[in-house]
Amino acid sequence: MPERFYHRHAMATTYAAKIMADPLHPGLFLAAPRRTGKTTFMREDLAPALQLAGAEVIYVDLWSNRQTDPAELINQAVQVSIERNLGLIAKLTKQSGVVKLKVGGVEIDTGSIGKAKGITLAAALAALSDSLGKPIALIIDEAQHAVTTTAGSNTLFALKAARDELNGSHHHGLRLICTGSSRDKLAMLRNSRDQAFFNAPLVNFPHLDRGYVDWFCAQSRLDFALDPEVVWSKFVEAGYRPEAMQAAREVLEYSMIVDSAVGNAAFADAVDEHVREMSESALAVIRSLTPIQAAVLKVMAVQGKDYAPFELATLGKYADMLRLAGMNEAQAQEAAYAQNVQQALAALQEKALIWKAERGVYAIEEQGLPDLMRNAGMLPDASAN
Incomplete structure (x- = not known):
């Protein structure tokens, strides 16, 4: 039976050994673009390696x-772990109507973890660790979203307190592994002294390598042999995203092609078509924006990390974009008021095109979107300076 996932056991074992070796581990931050295999690695490889x-x-x-x-997602994950480890006792206790459970000598109402009148996250994790007699490894995928709300930001500080508590000599330890699809956003969790994980290591997560392509070709289920050289070339062009390979394979599964040369050319075309469709889907959303929403998004794409939404110079950039879109001077100046910009930012956030930290920092959600817009001619050079 074909393997469902491509495993990177050696890398997972190495990561786990390094993470577990340091009793004062500050946390590990791994950055990689979305849909490049990061989550699969965390769930299918790193988690089992940490368990071992x-x-x-x-x-x-x-x-x-x-x-x-x-914050609620993190608290719920801790709650599920506690209830899973208590097993039958937890189920019987809940069925009897009692919601407080004895964990590691601490009475816990699992539904109130991290809440104002409930047990703190640090105490819950410590109780779980003590009851099991082993360290906790908490993996937070897409961790940059924690700083999009006040409660989420507070939970990061609660986790820092938990790490400091559990890594003391009288407990078994807490290891934190945070991943993110944007290095710049993830860096906000550890770049300044007032952040919970100041100075924790931030590294680029390795993309899938040639080994993945060889595995994919061996698992193809097609009526012709995929050429690993062809697949590798298209995989690199697609940004090391497995979904493009999988989509192309699914298209060809019912093609009845048996000739390898014809099949590999068709596979390459199918990958290109998938990438075009994904790009066009994203561009269609941008084309549907109002003029001020489009102008704000374009200025964000041009300015990148230097984007300051309400500075006078930035307001002028919005007006420049609006003029390039066909507005006259008076219309552009009127549309580029700060209140209109604020409404545009809220709309872009609602459409999942931009990301906002709780402290007011904005960034484009998908890190590849600026390049896509530039290649589509949406970012004229005249607007960049």
């Missing part, structure tokens, strides 16, 4: 439910 290294692993994806506050 002796840790109780808690995994939470802050991208999984964007309607729920990141």
Whole structure:
């Protein structure tokens, strides 16, 4: 039976050993573009490797439910781990109507973890670790979303307190692994002294290598042999994203092609078509924006990390973009007022085109979007200076 996932066991084992070796580990931050295999590695490889290294692993994806506050997602993940480890006792206790459970000598109402009148996150994690007699490894996927709300930011500080508490000599330890699809956004969690994980290591997560392509070709299920050289070339062009390879394979599964030369050419075309469709889908959303929304997004794309939404110079850039879009001088100046910009930012955030930290920092959500806009001619050079 074909393997469902491409595993990177050696890398996972190395990561786990390094993470578990340091009792004062400040946390590890791993950055990689979205849809490049990061989450699969965390769930299918790193989590099992950490378990083998002796840790109780808690995994939470802050991208999984964007309607729920990141703080609540983290608290729920801890709650699930506690209830899973208590097993039958937890179930029987809940069935009897009692919501408070004895964990590691501490009475816990699992539904109130991290809440104002409930047990603190640090105390809950410490109780769980002590009851199991082993360290906790908490993996937070898309961790940059934690700083999009006040509660989420506060939860990061609660986790710092938990790390400091559990890494003391009288506990078993807490290891934190945070991933993010944007290095710049993830850096906000550890770049300044007033952040919870100041100076924690931030590294680029390795993209899938040629080994993935060889595995993919071996698992292809097609009626012709995929050429690894062809697949590798298209994989690199697609930004090391497995979804493009998988989509092309699915297209060809019912093609009845048996000739390898014809099949590989068709595979390459299918990858290109998938990339075009994804790009066009993103560009269609941008083309549907109002003039001020489009102007704000374009200025963000041009300015990048230097974007300051309400500075006078930036307001002037919005007006420049609006004039380039066909507005006259008076219309452009009127549209580029700060209040209109604020409304545009809120709309762009609602459309998931931009990301906003709780402290008011804005960034484009998908890090590849500026290049896509530039290649589509949406960012004329006259607007960049």
